[in-house]
Amino acid sequence: MGLAMSYAAAPPPPPPTHSQTPVGLGVVLPPKTEEKVIKKVDFRNLPCPLPFEEIQREALMSLKPELFEGLRFDFTKGLNQKFSLSHSVFMGSMEVPSQSTDTIKVPTAHYEFGANFLDPKLMLVGRVLTDGRLNARVKCDLTDNLTLKVNAQLTNEPHFSQGMFNFDYKGSDFRTQFQIGNNAFYGGNYIQSVTPNLSLGGEVFWLGHQRKSGIGFAARYNTDKMVATGQVASTGVVALSYVQKVSEKVSFASDLMYNQMTRDVTASFGYDYILRQCRLRGKIDSNGVVSSFLEERLNMGVNFILSAEVDHRKKDYKFGFGMTVGE
């Protein structure tokens, strides 16, 4: 959270008129404060780390946009300050998992209705799909430090419904979380800031019905210019990621995923440009998949989305377009 807060607190990017002489502007704009003071590390006053499941947030944001195939239209209407309704239509094809290597696509279309209640203390989000799936999320601040999160997915097929309770406790320089899910899932994790830039964490989970347990460790190092994370779990997954912020608008991300069980390694490299009228994300990975995702702002609250994903090896091409109205 420390990073997000510092980002939010940063002054809005000044209009790029640096080449001008600061005759008029220099008076209006606040003088650039250089906060490059070398300060001694106060180990009793470390920043609060990010939640354990979000330590790869920057890399995921840049490398994993919501790619889709077909048409989607999202409309959000705020009824008042806290309550809003959302409507979403999707038409396109869905991939069906199959044993053979070639993918099978089935044309689908669905409509999704959602209701959101957003309050600083309480957040309620519900989504209903026409095919009978229901998704509900609750986030509730019980005290200043303790947060309860509930996540439920209900389907009309048996054994596919899921429910999860998370209790998050946020300390001054650590975070811990306890999870209870259906199928006797229990998990817990803990993350601690070690220095102002480095945080280390660990997790334990137990799947009661499958009689499986696991343990994982994670580390995250971030400065204003870069974020590097590493994660190891006893399931045999190693994930490394690195994000370099070149400027306020441009960042480059790369990640490496290694799975000991299936012996497959995937590396990917992507860019993320946040310009004034658009956000563009592109990615290429070692499986020969090239993808890009463009969100273009047409008007206030109207965004146009283009999504492209080309898998050269499987000859699987996915292109999608959509609109997002209202925010």
Add this chain to the structure above:
Amino acid sequence: MASQNRRLPAKGRDEGILAKFSESQIVLRGRETAGEVAIVAKKLLRSTGRAAWIAGTTFLVLVVPLIIEMDREAQMNELELQQASLLGTPPPSLAPPPPK
């Protein structure tokens, strides 16, 4: 027609000079190598074609949108600069926050 007529009886008697030449070792080897070269060239052409296709489509997906958007951004900056120099003050909030 005429040459065929002349050669056909010749072939029966004592394999004419052309037939001798075409069945000689060098020509056979030459023909084989020519065939191999043709196959390799075909394969090479096909694989370079495929590589070019992959490179081209990758470029189309990854780089072309980037170029277009950078160009738009540069244009907008220029416009803003012009306006600023014309009006003397920076235009108010032409820079909305980027889409999340």
